Structures are given as C-alpha cells and as structure tokens.
Amino acid sequence: xxxxxxxxxxxxxxxxxxxxxxxxxxxxxxxxxxxxxxxxxxxxxxxxxxxxxxxxxxxxxxxxxxxxxxxxxxxxxxxxxxxxxxxxxxxxxxxxxxxxxxxxxxxxxxxxxxxxxxxxxxxxxxxxxxxxxxxxxxxxxxxxxxxxxxxxxxxxxxxxxxxxxxxxxxxxxxxxxxxxxxxxxxxxxxxxxxxxxxxxxxxxxxxxxxxxxxxxxxxxxxxxxxxxxxxxxxxxxxxxxxxxxxxxxxxxxxxxxxxxxxxxxxxxxxxxxxxxxxxxxxxxxxxxxxxxxxxxxx
Amino acid sequence: xxxxxxxxxxxxxxxxxxxxxxxxxxxxxxxxxxxxxxxxxxxxxxxxxxxxxxxxxxxxxxxxxxxxxxxxxxxxxxxxxxxxxxxxxxxxxxxxxxxxxxxxxxxxxxxxxxxxxxxx
Numbered sequence: 304x305x306x307x308x309x310x311x312x313x314x315x316x317x318x319x320x321x322x323x324x325x326x327x328x329x330x331x332x333x334x335x336x337x338x339x340x341x342x343x344x345x346x347x348x349x350x351x352x353x354x355x356x357x358x359x360x361x362x363x364x365x366x367x368x369x370x371x372x373x374x375x376x377x378x379x380x381x382x383x384x385x386x387x388x389x390x391x392x393x394x395x396x397x398x399x400x401x402x403x404x405x406x407x408x409x410x411x412x413x414x415x416x417x418x419x420x421x422x423x424x425x426x427x428x429x430x431x432x433x434x435x436x437x438x439x440x441x442x443x444x445x446x447x448x449x450x451x452x453x454x455x456x457x458x459x460x461x462x463x464x465x466x467x468x469x470x471x472x473x474x475x476x477x478x479x480x481x482x483x484x485x486x487x488x489x490x491x492x493x494x495x496x497x498x499x500x501x502x503x504x505x506x507x508x509x510x511x512x513x514x515x516x517x518x519x520x521x522x523x524x525x526x527x528x529x530x531x532x533x534x535x536x537x538x539x540x541x542x543x544x545x546x547x548x549x550x551x552x553x554x555x556x557x558x559x560x561x562x563x564x565x566x567x568x569x570x571x572x573x574x575x576x577x578x579x580x581x582x583x584x585x586x587x588x589x590x591x592x593x594x595x596x597x598x599x600x601x
Numbered sequence: 602x603x604x605x606x607x608x609x610x611x612x613x614x615x616x617x618x619x620x621x622x623x624x625x626x627x628x629x630x631x632x633x634x635x636x637x638x639x640x641x642x643x644x645x646x647x648x649x650x651x652x653x654x655x656x657x658x659x660x661x662x663x664x665x666x667x668x669x670x671x672x673x674x675x676x677x678x679x680x681x682x683x684x685x686x687x688x689x690x691x692x693x694x695x696x697x698x699x700x701x702x703x704x705x706x707x708x709x710x711x712x713x714x715x716x717x718x719x720x721x
Contacts, residue, residue, distance in 0.1 A: 507684030514704055538691040545687040547703035
C-alpha cells in the first residue's frame with residue numbers, strides 16, 4: 304500500500320467515525336445528565352479532598368462546580384467550546400484576585416475528567432467493547448475541554464500580570480513638584496534601559512508642564528548601576544538642560560560611586576549632592592529661596 | 602523658508618516657524634550675526650519650538666551662531682526645544698555644548714533681562 308493510500312484510508316476511518324461517535328456521545332451525555340447531582344457532589348468532594356481551591360468556601364465551591372459541570376456537559380453535547388471558554392474566562396477573572404493558582408485549575412478540571420471516566424467505567428464495566436468505544440468518544444472531547452479551561456485561565460492570568468506590570472511601571476516613576484519650579488524624581492529599584500527611557504520621557508514632560516528650572520534626581524533607592532544606566536542618567540541630565548532645567552543628582556551610594564569611577568563613566572558635568580536634603584537646599588538656593596525658622600527673629 | 606527676526610527692546614528674537622533646510626540655516630546664521638550689531642542688540646533669542654527635528658547640522662549651526670554672536674559682543678539663548686526632540690538629540694550625542702537653553706520664549710527673555718540688569 305502506498306503512503307497516499309494509507310492516509311486516504313485513515314481519513315476515511317476518521318470521517319466514518321463521527322456517526323458512531325455522535326450516538327455514543329449522546330448516550331454519554333444522557334448518562335451525565337441523569338447522574339448529575341451525584342457526580343457533581345463526587346467531584347466537589349474530590350476537590351476538597353485534594354485541598355484544591357482552598358481560597359473558596361464549600362458553598363462557593365459547590366456552586367462553581369455545578370456551573371462548570373453544566374457547561375462541561377453542554378460543551379460535550381454541542382461540540383462548541385465558546386460558551387465554556389467565556390465561562391472559564393469569567394471564572395478566572397473572579398478567582399485570580401483570590402490567589403488561585405494554575406495547578407489548582409488544571410487539577411480540578413482533570414479531577415472532573417477522572418470522576419466522569421470512573422462513572423463511565425462503572426456503568427459499562429460489563430461490556431468492555433462498548434466501554435472502549437465510549438471512552439474513545441469521551442476522551443478527545445474531555446481533553447479539548449480541559450485544554451480550553453486551562454488555557455483560558457492562563458491567558459486571563461497573563462492579562463492581569465500585564466496590567467499590573469503597566470501599573471507598576473507608571474507608579475514607579477513619580478515626578479513631584481516640591482516648590483514652584485522645583486521637581487524631584489525619586490528613583491527606587493532596578494533601572495533597566497526601558498525604565499530609564501520612560502523615566503527620561505516622564506521627567507522631560509514634567510519639566511515642560513511644571514515649567515521647572517531645577518530638578519533633583521534622588522537615586523538613594525538604586526542599589527546598583529552599570530555603565531549603560533549611568534549613560535542613561537547622563538543623557539537625562541543633558542536632555543533636561545536642553546529644556547533649560549538644571550539637574551542635581553543626590554544619594555549616590557559609596558558602592559555606586561566606586562563602580563562609576565572604576566568603570567570610567569564621566570559624570571564630571573553632573574551636579575551631585577550627598578543626600579536629598581542637601582539637594583533640595585541647593586535647588587532652593589539656585590531658585591532664590593531662603594528657608595528660615597519662624598522664630599529666627601525673636 | 603526665511604526665519605523672521607524681530608527686535609524687542611535690546612534683544613533680537615528669531616522664531617523658527619517650520620523645519621529648516623541646511624540652506625535656511627546658513628542664511629539664518631548670516632542674518633543673525635549681521636543684525637546683532639546693526640541693531641545694537643545685547644542678546645539674541647532663537648526660538649525652536651516649531652522644530653520637531655534637530656539633526657547634527659542644525660545643532661552645529663546653532664552652536665556656531667551662539668559662538669559668533671558672542672564674538673560680536675552679545676549673548677545667545679536657545680528656547681523651546683521639545684521634550685521628544687531633546688531626548689532624540691541626546692541619544693544622537695548632540696548636547697549643544699556651551700549654549701544656554703531655556704524652556705520657552707518667556708524664560709529666555711527673563712534670563713537675558715536678568716543678565717542685562719546684573720551687568721548694568
């Protein structure tokens with residue numbers, strides 16, 4: 304037999320299967336509907352036993368189990384996964400904030416598959432050929448469903464993570480006005496090229512909107528700095544100068560000072576002051592402010 | 602496109618209205634260094650708010666204008682560089698070394714006035 308003929312025969316067999324499969328699936332669904340309350344309870348019990356979804360109360364767990372079960376049977380019946388997909392997404396939306404992990408979701412879907420397979424086994428154990436065919440019909444569908452739910456959950460989680468990353472990035476670079484025409488930019492944490500770029504853009508925008516003349520960049524919270532980041536800092540200082548603002552950098556740690564001098568980054572043009580307080584004081588001098596205690600005269 | 606140069610008290614103000622060709626820049630340079638003495642100006646403001654691109658020739662010419670005007674006895678300040686332009690410039694290594702810059706025309710005027718008052 305040529306290879307082509309084999310492929311053709313296989314296609315034929317697969318195409319012939321749906322009729323048989325459809326009949327078996329109908330029988331299967333009838334079985335799942337008949338025994339639904341018992342199977343749901345069994346499933347919920349197994350979930351509790353396996354200590355999955357501990358973030359949810361038993362009642363909630365049972366309510367969700369019921370809904371998922373119905374969607375599951377429906378997906379088996381109609382062969383379309385859209386409704387289940389939508390439900391999986393909304394379920395994920397609800398449970399992700401409560402700290403439900405991927406392994407739990409995959410675990411419960413596989414448990415349901417297991418519970419149903421066992422019940423099928425029990426029902427048809429007298430007739431092995433039929434059991435075999437029923438399982439042949441059931442398993443591909445069940446696998447697809449498990450896959451859909453797990454992927455839906457992971458996608459939703461990734462979406463949440465992306466959103467949070469966005470939010471963190473926005474939050475991590477505040478440009479604050481402390482006095483008329485004086486901005487401070489406290490930098491905390493690790494600076495990567497992307498963050499450095501965003502930082503510079505935000506600072507330049509801040510300089511224009513606040514009409515700042517002096518900017519204090521405080522890097523007390525930056526643990527380490529390499530040549531790339533140092534050059535970004537130099538660029539930020541130069542770009543600010545082009546907008547007419549003077550930059551004072553404060554809080555260079557001894558480690559960073561050592562590294563920068565050792566690797567030979569030229570920060571000669573940079574205006575540096577030991578700490579944030581000193582930086583703000585110098586900025587005030589540049590702007591012509593004089594801060595005195597209220598009772599200085601008395 | 603010619604750059605209009607206005608006289609405002611003791612200062613000259615050149616407002617760039619659109620992107621400039623190299624030729625326009627050379628023309629601007631010539632016009633500025635001539636007018637700074639004929640109009641007896643003490644300071645020159647070049648407003649580049651409308652320039653959304655600043656290449657190496659443009660920035661070098663601006664630096665040259667500043668140095669030449671200094672030799673002709675006046676001060677120069679460049680105002681209105683846009684944040685995006687400034688960012689692109691420093692990435693290309695263009696920093697307008699030795700040239701005074703300010704946020705906008707108002708800032709530039711107050712800088713020159715202050716300098717002029719303290720000199721007088």
